[in-house]
Each structure stands twice: as C-alpha cells, then as structure tokens.
Amino acid sequence: xxxxxxxxxxxxxxxxxxxxxxxxxVGSLIAPYDPQLFHPIARLQGPSTTHWLGTDQFGRDILSxxxxxxxxxxxFGVTATVLGVAAGAAVxxxxxxxGGAVDNVIMRIVDGVLAVPDxxxxxxxxxxxxGGTGHAMLAVxxxxxxGMARIARSAVLSVRTREYVQAAVARGxxxxxxxxxxxxxxxxxxLIVEATIRVSFAIMLGATLGFLGLGAQPPSTEWGLxxxxxxxxxxxxxxxxxxxxxxIAVAAMGFNLFGDALxxxxxxxxxxx
Amino acid sequence: MSGAASPVLDIRDYxxxxxxxxxxxxxxxxxxxxxxxxxxxxxxxxxxSGKTSLAWAIMRYLPANAVEGSGNLLLSxxxxxxxxxxxxxxxxxxxxxxxxxxxxxxxxPTMMMGxxxxxxxxxxxxLAPRAAAEVAESLLARxxxxxxxxxxxxxxxxxxxxxxQRVVIATAFACNxxxxxxxxxxxxxxxxxxxxxQDLFMELQEETGVAALYISHDLALVSRIAHDLAVIHHGExxxxxxxxAIFSAPRSAYARMLIASVPSPQVRLVSTAPPADAxxxxxxxxxxxxxxxxxxxxxxxxxxxQEVVGARDVTFAVREGEIxxxxxxxxSGKSTIARAIAGLNPFAGSISxxxxxxxxxxxxxxxxxxxxxxxxxxxxxxxxxxxxxxDIIARPLKLYGLARPGEIGxxxxxxxxxxxxxxxxxxxxPHQLxxxxxQRVAIARAFAAEPRxxxxxxxxxxxxxxxxxxxxxxxxxxxxxxxxxCLFITHDINLVRQLAHRIVVMRRGELxxxxxxxxxxxxxxxxYTRSLLDAVPVAAGS
Numbered sequence: 001x002x003x004x005x006x007x008x009x010x011x012x013x014x015x016x017x018x019x020x021x022x023x024x025x026v027g028s029l030i031a032p033y034d035p036q037l038f039h040p041i042a043r044l045q046g047p048s049t050t051h052w053l054g055t056d057q058f059g060r061d062i063l064s065x066x067x068x069x070x071x072x073x074x075x076f077g078v079t080a081t082v083l084g085v086a087a088g089a090a091v092x093x094x095x096x097x098x099g100g101a102v103d104n105v106i107m108r109i110v111d112g113v114l115a116v117p118d119x120x121x122x123x124x125x126x127x128x129x130x131g132g133t134g135h136a137m138l139a140v141x142x143x144x145x146x147g148m149a150r151i152a153r154s155a156v157l158s159v160r161t162r163e164y165v166q167a168a169v170a171r172g173x174x175x176x177x178x179x180x181x182x183x184x185x186x187x188x189x190x191l192i193v194e195a196t197i198r199v200s201f202a203i204m205l206g207a208t209l210g211f212l213g214l215g216a217q218p219p220s221t222e223w224g225l226x227x228x229x230x231x232x233x234x235x236x237x238x239x240x241x242x243x244x245x246x247x248i249a250v251a252a253m254g255f256n257l258f259g260d261a262l263x264x265x266x267x268x269x270x271x272x273x
Numbered sequence: 274m275s276g277a278a279s280p281v282l283d284i285r286d287y288x289x290x291x292x293x294x295x296x297x298x299x300x301x302x303x304x305x306x307x308x309x310x311x312x313x314x315x316x317x318x319x320x321x322s323g324k325t326s327l328a329w330a331i332m333r334y335l336p337a338n339a340v341e342g343s344g345n346l347l348l349s350x351x352x353x354x355x356x357x358x359x360x361x362x363x364x365x366x367x368x369x370x371x372x373x374x375x376x377x378x379x380x381x382p383t384m385m386m387g388x389x390x391x392x393x394x395x396x397x398x399x400l401a402p403r404a405a406a407e408v409a410e411s412l413l414a415r416x417x418x419x420x421x422x423x424x425x426x427x428x429x430x431x432x433x434x435x436x437x438q439r440v441v442i443a444t445a446f447a448c449n450x451x452x453x454x455x456x457x458x459x460x461x462x463x464x465x466x467x468x469x470x471q472d473l474f475m476e477l478q479e480e481t482g483v484a485a486l487y488i489s490h491d492l493a494l495v496s497r498i499a500h501d502l503a504v505i506h507h508g509e510x511x512x513x514x515x516x517x518a519i520f521s522a523p524r525s526a527y528a529r530m531l532i533a534s535v536p537s538p539q540v541r542l543v544s545t546a547p548p549a550d551a552x553x554x555x556x557x558x559x560x561x562x563x564x565x566x567x568x569x570x571x572x573x574x575x576x577x578x579q580e581v582v583g584a585r586d587v588t589f590a591v592r593e594g595e596i597x598x599x600x601x602x603x604x605s606g607k608s609t610i611a612r613a614i615a616g617l618n619p620f621a622g623s624i625s626x627x628x629x630x631x632x633x634x635x636x637x638x639x640x641x642x643x644x645x646x647x648x649x650x651x652x653x654x655x656x657x658x659x660x661x662x663x664d665i666i667a668r669p670l671k672l673y674g675l676a677r678p679g680e681i682g683x684x685x686x687x688x689x690x691x692x693x694x695x696x697x698x699x700x701x702x703p704h705q706l707x708x709x710x711x712q713r714v715a716i717a718r719a720f721a722a723e724p725r726x727x728x729x730x731x732x733x734x735x736x737x738x739x740x741x742x743x744x745x746x747x748x749x750x751x752x753x754x755x756x757x758x759c760l761f762i763t764h765d766i767n768l769v770r771q772l773a774h775r776i777v778v779m780r781r782g783e784l785x786x787x788x789x790x791x792x793x794x795x796x797x798x799x800x801y802t803r804s805l806l807d808a809v810p811v812a813a814g815s
C-alpha cells in the first residue's frame with residue numbers, strides 16, 4: 001500500500017478513489033439538501049453560494065444528488081465486477097486445471113464471446129432480461145466473465161507447472177487442496193489487478209446503461225441517469241450534465257489509475273512486502 | 274605495444290556501485306587486475322560476487338544506476354573511462370571481443386549467422402562484402418564447424434547450442450581484438466560440447482595470442498584453462514596469482530574454502546556400502562515414458578505432432594540404503610524417470626516399490642506416495658512462496674498422519690535441526706532464506722514423510738559451489754541415518770562419484786550403462802560413459 005502511494009499515478013488514483021469512496025459511504029449524510037426535494041422557483045440555476053453546482057430542471061440540488069448517487073454508482077461497479085471475476089475465475093480455473101478437451105471447448109466459447117464488444121453484449125442481455133439496476137449489473141458481470149476467464153486460465157497455467165504444485169501432487173494431495181492452498185493464492189495477483197481496473201469499465205458501462213434508460217430508473221440519483229435527465233436542458237444549464245459527467249470520470253479514473261499502480265507494484269516479483 | 278611487459282588490460286583500483294532503492298550497493302571494491310598478451314586470466318567467484326559487473330564495466334555497458342568510483346580501466350595504456358560513446362562503439366568488437374553465457378541470446382534470431390559475422394568484418398575491418406564472406410567462412414572453418422558455407426546460411430534456431438557458441442567465438446576472434454571477455458561461455462552447454470568449446474578456446478588463444486578474461490564459477494574448469502587466477506568475493510579480489518600456485522597452496526581463507534568445495538572424485542562422502550543382501554526397495558521394469566500426446570483439437574484438425582519418447586525400456590533395481598547416481602546430458606531422460614517414479618508422469622512398464630508393483634500412474638495411491646519423496650532442482654520453485662517454512666514442513670506430517678496435532682510444532686523444529694537450520698526458521702517465509710537454506714527446507718520436507726525412497730533431481734545445481742558441498746553432505750548424512758534409498762540425479766559427474774554407490778548413465782532416453790562407482794575406469798565401460806567422464810575437468814592440484 002505504501003508503495004502504491006509512492007507511485008505517482010497510484011497517488012493520484014488513491015486520492016480520487018478516497019474522494020469517491022467518501023462520497024459513497026457518507027455522501028447522503030453530508031449532502032446539504034434532500035436530493036429529491038423539488039424547488040420549482042430555483043430551476044436550472046448555475047453554481048452559486050447556495051447551490052454549489054447549481055440545480056436541475058426540478059430545482060433539485062445537483063451537489064446533493066451527486067453525493068447521494070455515489071453509492072449507487074460505486075456499488076454497481078464493484079458488485080458487477082466481483083460477480084464477473086468470480087464467474088470468470090471459476091470458468092478459467094476449471095479450464096486451466098482440467099486442460100485437454102474441456103479446456104479447448106471452454107476457451108473457444110470464451111474466444112467467441114470476447115469478439116462481441118462489451119457494450120453491445122450488455123445491451124443484448126438487458127434487452128432480453130429487461131432494464132433495471134439488478135439486470136444491468138448482471139449483464140455487466142456476464143460481459144466480464146470471458147475476459148476474466150482468460151486471465152484466470154493463464155494464471156493457473158503458469159502456476160500449475162511450478163514445482164511446489166508438482167510437489168503437492170507428488171505428495172498425494174487432493175485436487176481441492178492443490179487448487180485452494182497451492183494454486184489459488186499464487187494466481188490471485190493478476191486477477192486482483194485486472195478486477196480493480198475493470199471496476200472503472202463497469203462504472204462506465206453502468207452509467208451508459210443508466211443514460212440509455214436501461215439501468216437505474218428515476219428518481220434514482222445514479223450519475224448516468226442524471227445526465228440523461230438533464231440532457232434536454234443541456235444548453236440552459238450545462239452544469240446539470242457536466243457535474244455528474246465529471247463525477248463519473250473521477251470515479252472511473254480513480255479505479256483505473258489505482259489498478260495500474262497496483263499492477264506496477266505487484267509485477268516485479270511482488271514479494272517485497 | 275611493447276610486448277609482454279605492458280599489460281593489454283590493466284585495471285587499477287577500480288570501484289563500482291549501484292544506486293538501489295535500498296541505498297547504494299558496492300559491487301566492486303578497488304579491483305586491480307592486469308592481463309598481458311597471450312595470457313588468460315580466470316576470474317572466479319560465486320553468484321553476486323561482481324564478476325559480471327566487471328565485464329560490463331570493461332565493455333562500458335553499464336546500467337543507468339551504476340555509480341563509478343575511483344580507479345582506471347586501461348586498454349593498452351588508454352583509459353576506457355575517458356572515451357566518448359562513439360569511440361566506445363567503434364572499439365567494441367574491434368578491440369574488445371565478448372562471448373556470453375547463452376549463445377541463443379547473443380545471436381540475432383532474424384539474421385543468418387554468416388551475415389552476422391560478415392557485418393562485423395565489414396564494419397571494423399572495412400572489408401568488401403565478398404572478401405568479408407570469404408574471411409567469415411575461413412573463421413568458421415577454424416572453429417571446427419564441418420561445413421562452414423552451409424552454416425553461414427543458417428539462422429540461429431537451425432543450429433545446436435555448441436554450433437551457435439562456435440559462431441559467437443568466431444565473431445569474437447574476427448577482428449583480431451586485443452582482448453576477449455568470456456562470461457561463463459560453456460555453462461549453458463552440455464558437458465561434452467562444453468569440453469569441445471573449451472579446447473577450441475585454448476587452441477585459438479594460443480594461436481592468436483589474444484589476452485583473455487575468462488569469467489566462471491567453475492574452479493575446476495578455470496584451473497584447466499587459465500594461466501593466472503583471480504578469486505573475487507563480495508566485489509573484492511581476495512587472491513590472485515598463477516593458477517597452479519593458488520590451487521596447490523591457496524593463501525586466503527575464501528579461496529581455500531572454494532577449492533575445498535570443488536567435488537573431487539577421490540574424496541568419498543559416503544563411507545558405508547549397503548550390505549549385498551539388502552532387499553530391493555525400488556525396481557523399474559521396462560519403464561517407458563512418452564510425451565506430447567495429440568490434443569483433441571490437433572486430432573480434429575488433423576494436425577500431427579511428433580510424439581517424443583522421454584525414456585524407453587528403462588530397467589534397474591536399487592537396494593535399501595543405496596545411493597544410485599543417475600547421470601546424463603540435458604534431455605537424456607534422467608528427470609523423466611524420477612518424475613515417473615514420483616507419480617508425476619504417466620508411464621508404461623512397471624515400477625515396484627518394496628515388493629508392491631504398479632503398472633500405471635493411476636495405480637499409485639497415497640501410501641505409495643508417502644514412501645517416495647522427490648526433491649526438485651530449484652528450491653525457489655519447489656517451496657510455495659505464500660506458506661511459512663513451518664507449514665511447508667508440517668504438511669507431510671499432517672497429510673500422512675505421522676504426528677499428533679500437538680506434536681507437530683515440536684517435530685518441525687526437530688526436522689529443521691536435522692537439516693541444520695535454527696528452529697525459529699519455522700516462522701519465516703521462503704523469500705527470507707538463502708538458496709542453500711531453502712534447499713535444506715525442501716530436504717526436511719522430503720524426510721518428514723519418513724520415505725523409503727528419496728528422489729533428488731539436480732538438487733545442488735542451482736546452488737553456489739560452496740553451498741553445494743554442504744547440501745550434498747547433509748543429504749548423505751540424512752540418507753545414512755534414515756536408511757532410505759536415494760536416486761541422485763545430476764549432471765555433475767565429479768559429485769556423483771563422491772557419493773553414489775552405483776551409477777546409471779542415460780543417453781537419449783535410454784539406459785546405456787550401470788556400474789559400481791569403483792569401476793568408473795574399468796575397460797568395459799560404455800564409450801559414451803568414457804567420453805562423459807573424460808569431458809569433465811578435475812580440479813588441478815587436488
């Protein structure tokens with residue numbers, strides 16, 4: 001952790017992340033106004049001392065809405081990624097450990113799915129399942145599965161040939177023990193790094209789905225949805241679009257830079273502690 | 274140049290450090306060396322002693338974090354440190370030649386090998402392309418390559434390791450340089466090829482009278498090749514002088530220790546022999562191991578894949594308490610056999626363990642596996658980096674139920690003491706240990722299972738010379754105390770002659786010779802055994 005903070009992009013990422021995470025955890029408590037409170041007189045105002053980031057078309061305070069929506073946005077990204085990583089790791093590790101025909105079949109399917117762009121794939125799934133936060137999350141997780149499977153498989157393949165794994169097999173250890181105690185802890189590194197970077201993609205995808213009206217539904221304060229709602233009034237008050245857009249950018253960049261730094265720190269042997 | 278009086282390479286009080294994250298690291302401390310024309314100086318040291326740093330410094334090829342201290346590097350009286358980068362470029366290859374350890378990485382894989390020599394000749398000797406090609410051909414012929422014109426048209430991947438190293442040597446000698454630096458030039462090669470390359474080096478060196486700096490960790494080898502010897506330890510030259518003099522009477526404690534660690538076949542580490550009527554613990558009957566079965570996809574696509582036989586029809590029997598040495602070049606199938614016995618490779622034929630016969634890998638159960646333990650070459654790989662030493666050693670005890678839960682900590686401590694490590698090492702992680710200590714942990718883990726057969730797969734070859742000897746002694750000691758049968762696989766023939774009772778010689782997957790160690794020199798030895806034995810230098814003066 002200390003090494004990440006010493007890493008220049010790591011420090012930038014960590015600062016952005018702490019901002020976003022603080023907003024996610026205590027945002028609704030420190031918000032100056034109720035995010036759903038209509039204020040018909042003060043509609044579409046620019047930034048002022050009373051409304052730091054202005055108000056939207058219903059006179060709702062944008063800063064309060066962003067602070068309130070941080071939880072929805074971050075939890076969406078993290079949950080979707082965790083689901084995707086878990087599914088991908090399970091598929092990839094199975095393929096890598098069993099090998100042979102099973103590996104071939106699984107990985108060819110994965111290759112096929114990987115050829116479809118993430119956004120298109122999530123749209124497809126949401127179209128089939130119907131909109132809503134839960135379905136959008138699931139769609140992103142499914143879209144992430146093949147990529148994570150590929151990484152998990154290669155991590156397992158490189159660990160599987162290590163002599164400590166061979167030694168465990170020669171001792172007569174059960175497959176479960178070999179997988180959980182010998183392979184998994186040593187294959188986790190690349191998965192964790194990839195997952196951190198992927199949270200930012202998940203946030204972007206979530207916001208995109210929200211914007212398209214396929215994710216979170218009004219009156220949610222999800223940031224993508226905020227942009228979509230304010231879009232019609234973009235020229236009368238650009239702040240209603242710029243502010244949530246900037247918030248998405250900060251959150252995505254925070255996870256991305258942090259993930260990059262994590263990779264750099266863990267890469268050269270990663271054992272300096 | 275005024276003859277032998279003024280040295281070609283003269284290093285005076287040279288110091289070099291590296292700036293690292295953990296502060297400055299002093300790699301070379303006030304090193305002084307001189308090599309005259311026609312002489313070979315052997316520079317011997319263990320890994321991390323600074324010997325390769327010195328070669329880089331002479332080539333002026335230092336990494337960005339290098340910090341040079343005082344001192345001079347003089348090539349025929351000119352200070353290399355004062356040269357401009359352009360002068361250095363012009364000098365490399367023309368005045369200083371270099372031969373590295375791995376010929377595969379010093380040749381450009383995308384260029385024909387002939388072209389690589391021709392390029393050097395055109396650049397430094399200003400020859401016309403046609404003339405350069407002729408010179409290159411004669412140079413290659415001189416290095417003993419049978420059909421040099423043919424070799425010039427080949428790419429590096431189309432040549433063997435020995436052939437590639439000959440090409441590299443031809444390139445190094447191409448411009449008649451004043452000095453050639455050799456950095457472990459034969460370490461990556463097989464014993465017999467290595468011997469041929471060493472002989473070639475000695476001939477060429479005598480013929481051309483070039484000065485040579487020969488860097489190696491192998492004392493026995495250097496004692497054969499070098500006129501003078503310098504021993505380097507932690508960046509300091511601890512002793513230098515005529516090679517023969519140092520070998521017969523080393524003055525510094527470190528040189529004495531290094532020379533004493535060189536395995537010498539006359540000094541047996543094993544005093545006892547197993548009784549002639551001892552029961553057979555392990556027997557192989559026509560064991561055959563194949564690699565490279567075609568995958569489903571390959572079969573579907575009709576792709577053919579060469580099936581490789583790792584070992585063919587290997588038959589031998591080892592008695593209780595016996596150490597059987599297994600020698601052979603890389604790829605001869607010696608590790609393949611060990612892996613089959615350990616149940617890691619599928620095999621045909623049969624393996625008998627203490628009277629019980631298994632005919633396939635799937636027949637091998639946990640009871641068999643407890644009795645057969647394998648120790649791998651590289652302890653960095655064979656110990657899980659995320660487990661503590663104590664947990665690593667305790668695992669066989671738990672798995673096979675050899676100790677009650679309350680006693681495990683105690684047993685682990687005892688095992689650590691048996692391999693001469695402090696008991697509190699149990700709390701450490703492998704990366705906090707040195708290579709030799711790690712290998713001791715791996716040995717402790719193997720013996721924790723109370724095995725009847727211990728398979729040692731090159732267990733000393735990733736270690737430094739001085740550590741090798743102590744690990745070998747430890748193994749012999751444990752083997753004698755437990756009465757286990759031991760298969761000792763190695764490419765170090767001197768070492769195997771020190772500790773084995775009988776020796777198996779493998780070649781291209783086949784067992785070609787099997788004989789008691791006393792009969793090494795007997796007339797009926799297989800010709801291949803003979804050439805292996807002859808290829809290995811025995812330390813001079815011992």
